[in-house]
């Protein structure tokens with residue numbers, strides 16, 4: 001069977017072809033994409049190593065349309081995947097060739113900004129930064145700030161429980177979401193949470209946040225807004241070594257001060273940033289720390305002096321302070337551009353995301369340096385040091401046979417290091433399609449089965465973003481079917497398997 005493409009091109013038949021007329025009825029002709037060239041736009045997210053052309057792409061504009069799309073998929077037993085802006089770095093929005101990709105980029109209404117209750121209600125395709133921009137006239141902002149905030153969607157942030165530089169003090173997405181309108185995997189439009197964050201019963205908003213699009217599709221989000229702080233100071237401290245910088249991070253937190261952000265870059269990341277945006281960080285730095293303090297002016301002044309003292313004691317040889325927006329932007333330019341900047345010093349690279357306890361930073365960073373030296377593969381480090389959330393950038397030349405596999409091996413060993421130091425295989429980029437193989441290194445079979453039970457409670461048919469997070473299909477889940485032995489809780493009759 002051959003489907004007629006939206007823009008006139010023919011494409012090979014797919015399992016989703018029978019849905020095209022109904023999807024066109026729901027979303028209109030310009031809301032359905034079947035042209036192979038146009039479909040290529042959606043074949044990967046920010047992690048380009050995983051690619052798959054979707055069977056069909058739909059671009060709904062309302063929650064009701066999303067519900068109708070999901071209902072049609074559920075009835076036809078066709079898998080579906082949600083996509084926001086496609087900036088994810090773990091292949092979470094990787095589509096299925098036999099499935100429908102539901103893209104929320106046309107759902108961009110900011111429905112309400114309520115300064116009195118300090119809440120906003122937004123549609124899922126609204127960009128993260130747009131929420132703060134809309135709240136700014138009321139002296140408020142939306143605190144979670146992924147570095148991709150200019151483009152990433154709030155729906156994607158909810159699915160990934162995204163963080164950002166300022167989550168050290170202000171918390172992750174989960175701490176700022178109080179209600180979600182969702183379309184369940186069966187196509188029902190419903191609300192989780194009451195918008196106050198104080199509803200009794202299980203915390204289903206919390207369970208949904210960070211579920212990587214596997215429990216349903218978010219169609220409206222109630223978020224908390226935070227008062228713009230009275231004062232902000234940003235410090236840039238240069239150290240000769242990563243070890244000294246890491247020790248300063250532990251000393252700052254150990255002193256009882258909680259900065260809004262503590263970010264760290266190593267010499268290679270600084271070299272890349274200088275090449276890309278000429279950020280003019282202090283010469284000869286083996287590491288720089290960016291420490292931002294916010295709050296009441298008197299507190300910020302006192303804490304700034306204390307942090308300066310700590311950095312000096314830990315060996316900082318130059319400290320710069322920014323007191324206004326322009327000076328602050330100058331300091332942040334290098335950090336915010338770092339991922340893309342690495343393209344200036346390497347043809348290709350892997351962005352890794354792992355977590356270690358803050359106190360283990362000096363040791364883990366030293367081990368990463370050893371790994372890099374022994375493998376001959378360069379690793380640039382730029383990361384949320386205050387959270388112990390590492391982002392090693394593993395550099396390779398993709399024109400060289402075997403180079404990518406070697407870089408993948410180093411990248412995997414870094415995750416092993418994180419696990420062996422009591423950390424995690426992801427801090428904020430999610431598991432997605434990319435890291436599911438690492439889940440059994442962190443969780444036992446019982447843990448994974450319990451997570452699957454939650455997933456099955458929302459999605460018994462296993463059609464909602466299948467193949468993500470979990471290494472193997474289990475229980476009610478994804479093809480090829482049920483787990484052989486029942487989960488102990490199911491066997492004992494305490495839980496029902498759908």
Ligand SMILES: Cc1cc2nc3c(=O)[nH]c(=O)nc-3n(C[C@H](O)[C@H](O)[C@H](O)COP(=O)(O)OP(=O)(O)OC[C@H]3O[C@@H](n4cnc5c(N)ncnc54)[C@H](O)[C@@H]3O)c2cc1C
Pocket residue numbers: 045046081082083084085086087088089091092093104124145146147148151152153154155156157158159160161162163164165212213214216217218219339340428429465
């Ligand atoms: C340069 C760069 C910097 C980044 N910096 C950060 C950072 O500092 N902190 C951080 O946490 N992340 C960061 N990221 C990763 C990424 O931006 C975040 O994960 C972001 O939340 C993804 O949003 P998105 O709209 O692009 O989602 P997508 O990539 O489109 O999707 C991500 C996941 O969300 C699901 N999803 C999307 N919309 C919905 C919905 N409406 N309902 C249910 N599920 C949905 C998808 O199925 C997928 O599993 C960065 C990425 C880049 C490229």
